[in-house]
Amino acid sequence: MTGPTQQHQHVETIDQAVHTYAIHVGGTMDGANTRDPVGYTPYAQAWENNISVCLENVGAALVRNPWVVVNGRRLWRSLQEILAEVLTADDPPALRARRLWEFARRHRYHYTTGDDEVKDTVKMLNVYGYTLCWDEAYTLANLWQAAGLKIRRGVPHGHCTTEVFYDGAYHLLDSDEHLLYLRRDNRTVASEEDLARDHDLVRRGHAYGILAEQDPATEARTAALFGYSGPRAGGRPLLARHRMDLELRPGEALLWEWADRGKYHGYGARPPRLANGRLRFRPPLDASAGTWAEQMANLISTGAMLVPALPSEESWLQYRIAAPYVCVGGRVSGVAGWRVELSFDGASWAPVRDGDLDAHFPPAGPPRYAYHLRLSGRSVALQELAIETDLQMAPLSLPALEVGTNEIRYLDAGEGPRRVRVTHVWQERGDVEPPARPTAARQPVPGAVADAAQVEFAWEPVAGAVDYEFRLGERADLGLALSPVFERLMSRTPGRGAARWRVPGPGLLNPGQVYFWRVRGRNAAGLWGPLGPAWRFTAAGPGVPLEPHLAVDYEHRTMTLCWRPNPAGEPPHHYEVYGSDERGFTAHRSAYQRQEGPARPASTQPANLLAETEGTALLVVGPQVPDERGNRAFYRVVAVDGHGRRSGPSDYAAAPLPFVFSRPPARAVAGQQAVWVCRSLRAEGDLRCLSDGPHRYQAAFRDQDVLSFILDEGPEFLALDARSGRLVVEPPHDRLGFHTVTIRVQRLQGGKDAVGFDLEVIAEGCT
Numbered sequence: 001m002t003g004p005t006q007q008h009q010h011v012e013t014i015d016q017a018v019h020t021y022a023i024h025v026g027g028t029m030d031g032a033n034t035r036d037p038v039g040y041t042p043y044a045q046a047w048e049n050n051i052s053v054c055l056e057n058v059g060a061a062l063v064r065n066p067w068v069v070v071n072g073r074r075l076w077r078s079l080q081e082i083l084a085e086v087l088t089a090d091d092p093p094a095l096r097a098r099r100l101w102e103f104a105r106r107h108r109y110h111y112t113t114g115d116d117e118v119k120d121t122v123k124m125l126n127v128y129g130y131t132l133c134w135d136e137a138y139t140l141a142n143l144w145q146a147a148g149l150k151i152r153r154g155v156p157h158g159h160c161t162t163e164v165f166y167d168g169a170y171h172l173l174d175s176d177e178h179l180l181y182l183r184r185d186n187r188t189v190a191s192e193e194d195l196a197r198d199h200d201l202v203r204r205g206h207a208y209g210i211l212a213e214q215d216p217a218t219e220a221r222t223a224a225l226f227g228y229s230g231p232r233a234g235g236r237p238l239l240a241r242h243r244m245d246l247e248l249r250p251g252e253a254l255l256w257e258w259a260d261r262g263k264y265h266g267y268g269a270r271p272p273r274l275a276n277g278r279l280r281f282r283p284p285l286d287a288s289a290g291t292w293a294e295q296m297a298n299l300i301s302t303g304a305m306l307v308p309a310l311p312s313e314e315s316w317l318q319y320r321i322a323a324p325y326v327c328v329g330g331r332v333s334g335v336a337g338w339r340v341e342l343s344f345d346g347a348s349w350a351p352v353r354d355g356d357l358d359a360h361f362p363p364a365g366p367p368r369y370a371y372h373l374r375l376s377g378r379s380v381a382l383q384e385l386a387i388e389t390d391l392q393m394a395p396l397s398l399p400a401l402e403v404g405t406n407e408i409r410y411l412d413a414g415e416g417p418r419r420v421r422v423t424h425v426w427q428e429r430g431d432v433e434p435p436a437r438p439t440a441a442r443q444p445v446p447g448a449v450a451d452a453a454q455v456e457f458a459w460e461p462v463a464g465a466v467d468y469e470f471r472l473g474e475r476a477d478l479g480l481a482l483s484p485v486f487e488r489l490m491s492r493t494p495g496r497g498a499a500r501w502r503v504p505g506p507g508l509l510n511p512g513q514v515y516f517w518r519v520r521g522r523n524a525a526g527l528w529g530p531l532g533p534a535w536r537f538t539a540a541g542p543g544v545p546l547e548p549h550l551a552v553d554y555e556h557r558t559m560t561l562c563w564r565p566n567p568a569g570e571p572p573h574h575y576e577v578y579g580s581d582e583r584g585f586t587a588h589r590s591a592y593q594r595q596e597g598p599a600r601p602a603s604t605q606p607a608n609l610l611a612e613t614e615g616t617a618l619l620v621v622g623p624q625v626p627d628e629r630g631n632r633a634f635y636r637v638v639a640v641d642g643h644g645r646r647s648g649p650s651d652y653a654a655a656p657l658p659f660v661f662s663r664p665p666a667r668a669v670a671g672q673q674a675v676w677v678c679r680s681l682r683a684e685g686d687l688r689c690l691s692d693g694p695h696r697y698q699a700a701f702r703d704q705d706v707l708s709f710i711l712d713e714g715p716e717f718l719a720l721d722a723r724s725g726r727l728v729v730e731p732p733h734d735r736l737g738f739h740t741v742t743i744r745v746q747r748l749q750g751g752k753d754a755v756g757f758d759l760e761v762i763a764e765g766c767t
Helices: 079-086 093-105 121-128 133-146 192-197 216-223 292-301
Strands: 006-014 018-025 050-057 067-070 150-153 162-166 169-172 252-257 275-281 305-307 316-322 327-333 339-343 370-376 386-393 404-411 420-428 441-443 448-451 456-459 465-473 487-489 500-502 514-523 535-540 546-553 558-564 572-580 592-594 603-605 609-613 617-621 634-641 667-669 674-677 686-692 695-702 707-713 718-720 726-729 737-747 752-762
Touching (some): 006 404, 018 420, 050 067, 079 121, 121 133, 275 327, 316 386, 327 370, 404 420, 546 617
Antiparallel strands (some): 050 420, 150 162, 252 275, 305 316, 441 456, 514 535, 558 617, 572 609, 737 752
């Protein structure tokens, strides 16, 4: 076992355009195995083993586009190289879209430069490593479009997304908030239109990725972002013109460094996670050059431009410094006796004081990838000129060594001779042992059958593990989780690090489907252990009822809810019918808390289970239906098999709105007042966000039905309240007989209904 920290170095001298070598890293800890899974918020990392990688031109010729790739990853110099790493040639469109979404969300966190810099995917991945939603909507769209996929702008409230088209439809894959919601088949990725129509699809998902808490209130607030149901159109321009091209002159070196020296580009506060590397240029000066002319000739040979070239005048030595990373500061040394100036356009020059370049690269200034340095003088020789430029780098893009044997590939685009020196510096720790590999699944035991609606996973606790990562998917390799619901840190769940986790709701797994799951543990030092084996089980239970719809009988003012049994899964023994006036409601068998906006406390709502039936149809609206058993605007159905296992809730069936369901009066007694209420179904809308001044996320129930009750035809002794539908009947004695009445109900959002009846006025005492 190595000591707490031991520093190591490997130097490789290269004279070929492609060169491979290996480095073995000892100990137990590295940056990858001490890092949180990357999510929405900045990730935590307990330790970093890498210190620097120096790529230096020690030859006499220019070296074009040199790079170092470790273990076949992070060759991200252009969009096409990114695609080559992420995709395979035979990936169908759906898998291409998913793989690129997975890649994008695993290599950034939620932050921004405040300008368009991080809308360029190549810059974002290599230089910055973070985006906000309006940036990420571009960076992922760039990848999809480069991969030949069609995209469409999303229109959520207070958020930016891009949808991708495949299999004949658009789908929402949001790599900022880690949003991927499945339809009720648990295979098809939903579109934004699906989410705006049915908020329950969002509530049964998981927003903000693996680092977010398992919190129903968060899912409800996320659902409130999706409310637009109108036409959708428009794409996004492809913003990925940047390339990580690099030319190293003799004496020039690029240093990838993991240290955070606090230097960055951006118009806001300091980013939580960054790295600062350097571009170092030390022209190989000829110390034997004696005359001024010999010195100048030597400097010109190092890439300097001499203006003017007459030895009788003061001369300007001018160097151009360029990097594929944004420049954020630096220093010039070895220039005593020379005047130093800096320019970004080669025309306007500013003095550099005491060799310090930092003032010329303020965080809130324009992003700079190149600049000119001018040195003026002729009486003092340059002995050790050094120009060091500080660069901002995305930590997750750096050529990191990991514990074990690392395969490294050097490559460049040169054709002539070259001599390049690559120096890796790292440290090793072996004073902390990782948790062991999980070996035993307690439930479901491998190969078992488990209730799809409420399966609980439990495994033998691993000694020393204080947290676990859980993943479930349809394939044994578990390269892709089924959805973000099934990527969990146990410390972010109600179990708080326990060796168990329960599926958060019904309907998330398909009956008859084989699934695989695996876990790994993390100890108190932040060191992850190896993944456990992929354990398999089969989900059991009835399938989600299909095609719920309402059969309307206008003659009798009734509606019957009908549905079709799902052929998948166990045959249903009976069904549960749920109803609500909330569009996109969630089925609840018991009272529940409903979040009604961040400024309002959650309210307690009664259960919305209305009835149980063994058939596939149920009368749910009508004059004879008690309110506790129906007369709602929206319905869902749950199947229950003979073992009491429940399916997930069906899609909702929506009633035509408005719809009058109360029975009108047939008779009225002359000289007596009677009251009848024209009762109509009405929706109470759903939780949606609107902007209110500076507050962008004012969530509240919106789009409630506003009804107007209008007396289109009827005698003068009727009085109808236009808002409530309350009809007061008070016929005089001289109006005996039949009277035609027509009441129209209009919905402000669109739609109308009318009920007509003949009202008989009878004398007192008549039957």
